[in-house]
Amino acid sequence: MENQLQIFSNPEFGEVRTQVDEKGEPWFCAKDVCDALGYLKARNAIAQHVDEDDALKQGLIDSMGRKQQTTFINESGLYALILSSKLESAKRFKHWVTSEVLPSIRKRGAFFSNDALERAVREPDFLIKLASAIKHERQQKEMYAQKCTEQGETIKQLEKQSAYVDYVLQSPGLLNINQIAQDYGISAQCLNSLLRQHLIQYKSNNQWILYAKYKDKGYVHSTTHILDNGIVVMHTQWTQKGRLFLYEQLKSWGFYPIMEQQDMIKRTDLFSMDYGR
DSSP, rough: OSSEEEEEEETEEEEEEEOOOOSSOEEEEEEHHHHHHSSSOOHHHHHHHOOGGGEEEEEETTTTOOOEEEEEEEEHHHHHHHHEEEEEEEEHHHHHHHIIIHHHHTTTTTTHHHHHHHHHHTTTHHHHHHHHHHHHHHHHHHHHHHHHHHHHHHHHHHHHHOOOOHHHTTTTTTTHHHHHHHHTTTOHHHHHHHHHHSSSSEETTTEEEOOHHHHTSSSSSEEEEETTTEEEEEEEEHHHHHHHHHHHHHHHOOOOHHHHHHHHHHHHHHHHHOOOO
């Protein structure tokens, strides 16, 4: 990698150090990127989100004149950190990098730095390597576009989930377990068993009772019925708040309402049509 370091500054994101390798490909100081995107520990973020091939160690001279090994990441690694960031400003950071930083690095066109220009004159084979670098960059952009498409599908799925939540909120009154189980296409026995296995409820005197952790949260309401023979029977019914609680719990266990399952099937069919050709 070339030794010349180029530093880009932004009032919101601070400084980001960059270098260009012998192929003219830009690399970004991982620590600077992680700081800008809100990662508390750069090492952990890189290990978790960046592929090994997208990162390398490069010696840099610090303010005290010491040579320190610093991790740099390529564009693929950069986009991986951007997409995984939880900050709302990540989108603005991406815009800054793609609209200002990268164009500035490539202002000579085709990734040409001064050294790259000299090598192109001295070594004809270098142009072949450069073409490979351009192809690699195009592949990275296609991968990034695919990730953006996947994010769009995720947003659509969240909107579908929101539709089910709206449906729940618009449904007044109490529900028995059979009614809620029907939302998911499973039996009441299966749903009760799931809640028991996950220590949400237990059975006492033929009535399902919530464990103390969930008991006073307004999820359920007990109703009393007197049978013809005079026997008093207690039943547990779920409130709409409890129904939403079950929605989040069941979703975490891989169970989705039929309303959302149908949308998943449609998306799976479309995926099969696109990639099964």
